[in-house]
Amino acid sequence: MLQDSLEIMLDNIDVGMIVVNNLGEIYTFNEKSKVMFNLDGEKSIYIKEVIPDLDLEEIVSDGSRKWKEFKIDIFTVKKQNIKSGYILLIYDTEEIEGLRNELHREKSTVKVLNFILEMAYDGIVVIDKDGIITMINKAYTEFLEIEQQWAIGRHVADVIENTRMHIVAKTLIPETAQLQRIKGKYMIANRMPVIENGELVAVIGKVLFKNIKELDLLYNKIRNIEDEYKKYKGEFEHSNSATYSFDNLIGKSKPFIQAKNLAKKSAHTNSNVLLRGESGTGKELFAHAIHRASERAYGNFVKVNCAAIPRDLLEAELFGYEGGSFTGARKEGKMGKFELAHEGTIFLDEIGDMPLHMQAKLLRVLQEKEVERVGANRSKKIDVRIIAATNRALEGMIKEGTFREDLYYRLNVITINIPPLRERPEDIEMLANYLTEKVSSKLNKKIKGLSKDASCSLMNYKWEGGVRELENVIERAINLVDYNGLIECKHLPKDIVKNKYEFENTSLNDIINVAEKDAILKALIACNWNKSLVAKMLNISRTSLYEKIEKHNI
Template sequence: MIDNLLENLLDNMDVGMIVVNNLGEISMFNEKSKTIFNLDMSKNKYLKEIIPSLNIEDIHGIEEYITKKHKDKIIIDNKVLNIHSIPIKKADIKSGYMLLIYDITELAELNNEINKERSTIRILNYTLEMAYDGIIVIDKDGIVTMINKSYTEFLEIDQDWAIGRHVTEVIENTRMHIVAKTRIQETAQLQKIKGRYMIATRIPVIENGELVAVIGKILFKNVKELDLLYNKIRNIEDEYKKYKGEFEHSNSASYCFDNLIGNSKSFTQAKKLAKKSAQTDSNVLLRGESGTGKELFAHAIHRASERAYANFVKVNCAAIPIDLLEAELFGYEGGSFTGARKEGKMGKFELANEGSIFLDEIGDMPLHMQAKLLRVLQEKEVERVGSTRTKKIDVRIIAATNRNLEEMIKEGTFREDLYYRLNVVTINIPPLRERPEDVEILSNYLTEKVSTKLNKKIKGLSKDAVHCLMNYKWEGGVRQLENVIERAINLVGYEKLIEPNHLPKEITESKYEFENISLNDIVNEAEKDAILKALIACNWNKSMVAKKLNISRTSLYEKIEKHRILI
């Protein structure tokens, strides 16, 4: 009965028990050890079978082995165990051992989790201490549970003193305890501390419907910091807007069809065809003499097309050096040639992707570049200089020329296949000399435009002045007419009409009337006229004007002031 009682007691223990003799043979084990090691008396006869790390030669030193080598724990079959040995003696002679096995797997896992939590808390505390912004945490009762060094330095208090005190004792004019009651977040609120205004945010932390904490954070310890930050951000935004504005200005269409002034039949037909072409994606070839307004037509076509939202990129093929034209059109990789940017550069075609590119003076493009351009038109892809990769593009080409491309094809200076690629829609823009009926409306338009630019108010053009302009053969086109109008506006008095005497002699072919004009007036008028002509010819470069007129810069400035010439 006692044996049965002892057996039941051992089997109900929550500790494993194994009895072995001096040879390591298992003579007895309880239910817990059976569960731990999955013991079977018919299979497991030796201790080394369940604890492989124990050698049979060490059996006599098992007590030392277990208590010292495995003092803390051993791991068997992913189970973490503590094992203690109790010697079994008969007449003071050891006959074996009773091993007590404690399964601490769950405890070890819990301990690992606790250690991880402790590590996380240490890192969090370190992070909070390193934070420049002041941070404080209170519990639901308003007691400070954490405050970082930055905040205590700002408040000029001891960190250890603050922990455990009510927040109202620590921070003047605080609302942290109010947020703990209302549970309503307060963001970027002004708070006065030590005579200075700061900006703070207070955030309630709620878990499972219960408030567990309120976190307070100083955003700016002084409102001046906010002003400084705002000014920095505003400066950055201003620079961005300036850059964006310059980029968009240089890569956008500035004119629309309303800016194409003229009612003559030939000009109206050109505008009508241009408007139709704007509704398609076909390439357009603009043909006309210099000064006919080819670039204005290109602007207008882009702005009226479905590509108006994208870039309008302008390229003057005659103005770019031949050896740089390929890199300018197609871009290049960094370091591909001497002087190239390290980061490389996007070409005009890539920049115009999904938009339009205006190739002015296309007749001046060298033959080897014509071949490369043809490939772009055929394959719809570009390859940067120095690169082995191609990039797909979607670009609408508007080309312009004042040259006879058909004659150039015969001479072998322009590729016939490229000509047919570009010449899908051809728009011939008539020169101004072939549409004299447009001179009056153009002159009035340009007079208003230039007077606004020069900020000079005049009445307009007299009938005689308009008659002179209409009877002149404008070899220089609209550009020449605009220069003449600008010259006249500089000569005419405020709120006066432009008269024939304000126009160049080659236009009026008239003579001065001497009856009511003194010699001094004639000399002054001639001097003013000469200075104005020189200024216009030299593109308003005063140093160049002084050199051409063979006078000093000082004398030129005196005469400009004397004649009240607007610069």
């Protein structure tokens, strides 16, 4: 790490320098050492690999060592009286004897490091584990327009604006090539923790503050690219992701639960699914939920409304096209929906409205597992799971010749019939409460809920438009009701309220007696008054039947 932090070394003198830690691992070295020993800065190297006869464990004091034609001056690096490594100064006795003698007298590691720091053109600062500045070079203090002695001993956050040196001292996570704003300009900062035996020794920071004008231009370009990328990524993920899960499929009626359970099972397969049901039954919600519960959940969920895309553009939308393949085509071409859905799911809504010629092309995709862009001369393999939906009677269309029978059987592997809302009245109240909460949250308007009369009106209405119609009615009511109020009949459309069931004030026992008398009378008529057959049909004894006939005066 020290190698990354002290990039400006003694490259201007003819003396080799190598810095190692207590374990003998080389942290950094200067150009002269690189030439001497053919060192490689891209991989971890130990000093014993370079100087085999040098045993750091035997070094008990600073001094000189002789190795081949070189002399090695060794200085122990200490921080707060804790040894953290060594600096090796290596020189050829014949070439630089004078320089060796001068550097040999410099026994203090601090002085050597300070000399290195002062040579750096860029800003270099060193702090301890508490964030206190222990070293800062002249170039940095001149840029900050402060005195070195004033800065040393102060907390780094009090000296350098927007610094993160003290944060790195806590997290021990290196930060490289980070933008830092100082004196109104952006700099490139590196912050490296120096760790010995699991303990933080120091944090060394370097700030590049030359060519600021060019750096600002580069930063602005990068920022614009990032903004465009985030915008594109957000739009792409929004338009190609599944929003709803099985938790959003609300209902307790038997046919709905059966459809939901079948959908859950289908999520664990890769087979094609055909969703059938009237408009407004929630076919798209089922498709979302199946994708999100499948192994393809991390892939794209691509939606295509086959009825909404013009027929002459449908092929290009589904399969893409090469650049310049037709008038108005993009020069770079365009990826089709099937390619976007690779390793994900494609939802083909209103499949019954797909033209016959496109049905043939779709069938080929299903059979060959590959697509060919418009204007291309080669195919591309794809891995896509298809969920199709329709509100039309495909069997009748097959007889009429408007839907291909072979395509029908390819799509109709797992069929899920979603019942309309009018066939599951027991779900209406639950759905209405769910939608009230959902819509009020969307509109940021607090609502207490639905009154009993309002719920009764909703439950007795024939919802030809399905769940979508119910949601629209709920949203209209929420817009009309007062804040924190209760949705009442007056907030509902008149055609819904007038269908409210009028319940007579009759006891439950009377209702049961009427129903029982009616059932016995109908059974007697059906059996030509043969009481033995009636008792058997109603699953009661003949004695009970005679008692009930007498009771009801039949």
